[in-house]
Amino acid sequence: MSIRVQTEDFDVGAEVAELTAGRADIGAIVTFTGLVRDHAGSGGGAELIAAMELEHYPGMTEKALAEIEAEAHQRWPLQATTIIHRFGRLSPGDRIVLVVAASAHRQAAFDAAAFLMDYLKTRAPFWKKEETPDGGRWVDARCEDDAAAERWRKG
Amino acid sequence: MSIRVQTEDFDVGAEVAELTAGRADIGAIVTFTGLVRDHAGSGGGAELIAAMELEHYPGMTEKALAEIEAEAHQRWPLQATTIIHRFGRLSPGDRIVLVVAASAHRQAAFDAAAFLMDYLKTRAPFWKKEETPDGGRWVDARCEDDAAAERWRKG
Amino acid sequence: MKVLYFAWLRERIGVGAEDVDAGGAATVADLIETLKGRDARYAAAFGDLSAVRVALDQEQAELDASLAGAREVAFFPPVTGG
Amino acid sequence: MKVLYFAWLRERIGVGAEDVDAGGAATVADLIETLKGRDARYAAAFGDLSAVRVALDQEQAELDASLAGAREVAFFPPVTGG
Numbered sequence: 489m490s491i492r493v494q495t496e497d498f499d500v501g502a503e504v505a506e507l508t509a510g511r512a513d514i515g516a517i518v519t520f521t522g523l524v525r526d527h528a529g530s531g532g533g534a535e536l537i538a539a540m541e542l543e544h545y546p547g548m549t550e551k552a553l554a555e556i557e558a559e560a561h562q563r564w565p566l567q568a569t570t571i572i573h574r575f576g577r578l579s580p581g582d583r584i585v586l587v588v589a590a591s592a593h594r595q596a597a598f599d600a601a602a603f604l605m606d607y608l609k610t611r612a613p614f615w616k617k618e619e620t621p622d623g624g625r626w627v628d629a630r631c632e633d634d635a636a637a638e639r640w641r642k643g
Numbered sequence: 644m645s646i647r648v649q650t651e652d653f654d655v656g657a658e659v660a661e662l663t664a665g666r667a668d669i670g671a672i673v674t675f676t677g678l679v680r681d682h683a684g685s686g687g688g689a690e691l692i693a694a695m696e697l698e699h700y701p702g703m704t705e706k707a708l709a710e711i712e713a714e715a716h717q718r719w720p721l722q723a724t725t726i727i728h729r730f731g732r733l734s735p736g737d738r739i740v741l742v743v744a745a746s747a748h749r750q751a752a753f754d755a756a757a758f759l760m761d762y763l764k765t766r767a768p769f770w771k772k773e774e775t776p777d778g779g780r781w782v783d784a785r786c787e788d789d790a791a792a793e794r795w796r797k798g
Numbered sequence: 799m800k801v802l803y804f805a806w807l808r809e810r811i812g813v814g815a816e817d818v819d820a821g822g823a824a825t826v827a828d829l830i831e832t833l834k835g836r837d838a839r840y841a842a843a844f845g846d847l848s849a850v851r852v853a854l855d856q857e858q859a860e861l862d863a864s865l866a867g868a869r870e871v872a873f874f875p876p877v878t879g880g
Numbered sequence: 881m882k883v884l885y886f887a888w889l890r891e892r893i894g895v896g897a898e899d900v901d902a903g904g905a906a907t908v909a910d911l912i913e914t915l916k917g918r919d920a921r922y923a924a925a926f927g928d929l930s931a932v933r934v935a936l937d938q939e940q941a942e943l944d945a946s947l948a949g950a951r952e953v954a955f956f957p958p959v960t961g962g
Contacts, residue, residue, distance in 0.1 A: 500659050501655045504655050504656070508678070513681060514678055514680070515680045516675065516676070516677055516678070518676075518756070519672075519674045520672070520752070521672040521673075522671055523663065523667075523669055524667070525669070526667035542879075545804055547856055548853055548857075551857075581663070585879070585880055594677065598760075601753070602753050605749060611858070611877070612879045612880070613804070613877050614877055614879025615805035615875060615878055616878045627878045628876075629877065629878050633880075697961075698887055698890075700935070700938070700954060703954065728962075740962055763962050764962035766940070767961045768935070768954075768959050770887035770960055770961075782960045783958075784959065784960050788962075
């Protein structure tokens with residue numbers, strides 16, 4: 489289990505390599521990488537984004553990510569997980585977030601990675617501000633993200 | 644869209660970097676890496692695997708993978724996909740297969756990567772032979788894989 | 799009591815962190831009323847509480863939660879990470 | 881007609897590819913009967929048809945499919961890639 493909140497970029501291949509080094513019990517690794525897009529809106533709107541400022545709540549962020557990661561390990565037979573989330577000023581095309589889930593089995597790896605992203609989007613204290621030609625604008629939380637997180641709720 | 648069937652290893656980070664180079668319209672990238680495990684059986688059985696021999700049907704393999712990839716692009720708004728499948732002799736811990744799906748949206752990337760793996764496991768002409776202390780043994784097709792592929796069927 | 803503001807709440811209030819004498823505030827909602835009484839910036843920041851979330855000592859809480867024992871209160875909009 | 885065998889079918893028959901005179905075989909099933917008549921290796925390989933899959937010109941097909949027009953027939957067990 490590994491959590492990092494940082495301004496620096498990350499290397500997907502290096503993270504995967506580190507997680508698998510010296511072991512042969514892992515059968516499946518799923519990674520999710522989130523990137524800054526150059527257009528606003530969920531449909532790929534017309535408005536150009538020049539940059540994105542990512543603010544977070546130091547202390548609570550690490551706690552929230554650790555809780556999310558621990559919950560994934562409770563739900564699925566995972567051999568390793570990594571969560572990296574950047575903050576600060578980012579440009580279109582830049583990587584924002586990386587989630588890696590490793591398991592003996594592919595379905596557990598897929599489900600855990602999707603779960604980590606859904607929970608991270610609704611529970612981790614990050615806020616995005618987009619710089620557009622019309623000025624800065626805080627990104628609204630999306631109902632779809634709440635709905636996506638909701639599907640993991642146990643009855 | 645990129646398909647490779649090869650004996651050589653691949654680099655997950657390099658594949659992701661190549662797919663995103665020079666563009667800023669991608670919001671989400673999901674990768675799946677399958678690896679050779681050192682123990683047989685779906686539950687991580689007791690039997691040690693010394694090596695795995697992967698046989699395939701040259702010609703049909705490339706055709707099947709191209710069909711699977713085209714079907715994914717029909718179903719989801721994908722900006723890019725990569726499928727790499729190795730064949731020949733592999734050792735525990737070695738990478739076997741890589742699937743990458745890039746989209747503006749994370750759910751499409753997750754679904755497409757899972758779909759590609761499910762279809763690849765049930766439609767691409769590869770066969771695995773495990774070398775164990777008791778000799779070589781062809782891996783049986785798994786019912787779970789058929790069931791996993793079945794869930795993508797349209798009514 | 800330490801009070802933190804993030805994103806547009808921080809921008810509207812003009813400060814990211816401050817020490818607040820919570821006085822008689824028993825709940826988060828009481829604290830918000832106290833802050834709103836300060837000046838127009840706070841009143842604007844807390845104008846629409848449906849867009850405000852709170853964490854007590856770095857754990858998400860409800861707006862009617864008790865402040866008893868809390869040392870750090872943070873106000874922010876719904877999160878948009880990932 | 882070119883006939884290919886993969887995995888344990890190849891091992892049991894002892895050859896990966898051969899040219900076969902399909903003769904009067906109209907369907908894949910007819911071809912299998914012809915092959916089984918050759919010797920014990922073929923009879924063993926095709927002993928349990930529930931474990932045998934076929935592709936005609938590199939497209940998966942059913943065992944009762946017509947051979948009309950087919951230039952390449954491949955026999956193999958259920959696939960186990962990924």
